[in-house]
Amino acid sequence: MQNFHRRDRQEKRETNQMVFGIRAVMEAIDSGKEIESLFLQRGLSGPLLSELKHVLKAHGISSQTVPVEKLNRITRKNHQGVIAVISPITYHRVDELLPSLYEQGKTPLLLMLDGVTDVRNMGAIARTAECAGVHGIIVPKRGAAEINPDAIKTSAGALYKIPVCREDSLSATGRFLMESGVQLVVSTEKTDESIYAIDYTAPVCIILGAEDVGVSDDLIRIADHLAKIPMQGSVGSLNVSVSAAVVVYEAIRQRNLNAV
Numbered sequence: 001m002q003n004f005h006r007r008d009r010q011e012k013r014e015t016n017q018m019v020f021g022i023r024a025v026m027e028a029i030d031s032g033k034e035i036e037s038l039f040l041q042r043g044l045s046g047p048l049l050s051e052l053k054h055v056l057k058a059h060g061i062s063s064q065t066v067p068v069e070k071l072n073r074i075t076r077k078n079h080q081g082v083i084a085v086i087s088p089i090t091y092h093r094v095d096e097l098l099p100s101l102y103e104q105g106k107t108p109l110l111l112m113l114d115g116v117t118d119v120r121n122m123g124a125i126a127r128t129a130e131c132a133g134v135h136g137i138i139v140p141k142r143g144a145a146e147i148n149p150d151a152i153k154t155s156a157g158a159l160y161k162i163p164v165c166r167e168d169s170l171s172a173t174g175r176f177l178m179e180s181g182v183q184l185v186v187s188t189e190k191t192d193e194s195i196y197a198i199d200y201t202a203p204v205c206i207i208l209g210a211e212d213v214g215v216s217d218d219l220i221r222i223a224d225h226l227a228k229i230p231m232q233g234s235v236g237s238l239n240v241s242v243s244a245a246v247v248v249y250e251a252i253r254q255r256n257l258n259a260v
Contacts, residue, residue: 017086020079022048026055034087036146038063041071041081052082060168062142089147092163094173097136098180108182108203109251112138114170114219115210116240119145123154124241125208130158132248138165138173138205171218177205183224186215187247189237191226198227200251201258208247211240 019028029035038056040049042065056063071079101108111129116122122145129137144166145151152159167173174184182203187195200206207223209215220226229238229246238246 017088018075019084019086020075020077020082022052022080022082025082025084026052028084028086029055029059029061034089034091035061036085036087036148038084039066039071039074039082040064041068041079042066044081049081060141085146085148087147088149088152089159089164091166092136094136094138094165094167095176097163097165098177098182101135106135107201107255108136108205109134109200109248109255110136110138110177110182110205111244111248112170112174112184112205112207112219113144113209113240114140114207114215115143115213116208117143117145117210118240119148119151120154121145121239121241122147123151123156123159125244126151126155126158126162126164128241128245128248130155130162132252134162134248136163136165138167138170140170141166141168170216171222174205174207174219174222178222178224184219184222185225185227185247186220186223187229187243188215188220188226189228190214190220191228193225193227195227195229195247195250198225200254204251206244206247206251208240208244211237 019025025038038061040063068081071081071083074083098108111125111134113122113125116125126137147159147164178184182205184205184207185198185200186207188209207215207219229243
């Protein structure tokens, strides 16, 4: 019986809360709720909608304009043309996380995910990162995997434990990290340098991209190192969550040797 109640609480925790209606959504935002995604009905207008858009702009929250049929598929309740999905986690900020790590005497080890949109990949990466002791994961506000029940289940709850930073611009965040003494290492096939040739014992942010397009050129241009995972087979590429595990554990291996 005790295990049943524990499982029931966990399942409730892993369900994203939805808020319907313009006023209810504005109240949720004003109360500090983290908005994971927000849908607006196409063709919706009026002064109240203008007020909502002002609130969204003030808080840096993006929205998607969709047909009413999509909203009706999400819920049968009276949504009034607006549905917000509340994130099950609280996001962090890099400019607050990084100084905290330095103050604690830690050598930052961060992951940045550029265009990784598959929720199961996101969950698997978070699970590996938390197990390895990575200090935080950085994702963009737009074009990132949604933190939803599937992502959390795949992460085995790691997304509740590891800081996830959601930033407006990954290139601007990358420049901030460099100015703060963190080297940027992009995992990419567009180089001859191996991941094993990089020194990860200093503060580092490992950057991985979507499997189809890889890391964006903006990040490649400013990176300290481009590094590839050596391949011997004919397929030529790994799933991004597997790539993350390979590079992260090379960093951990080096740091453990350095600590001996």
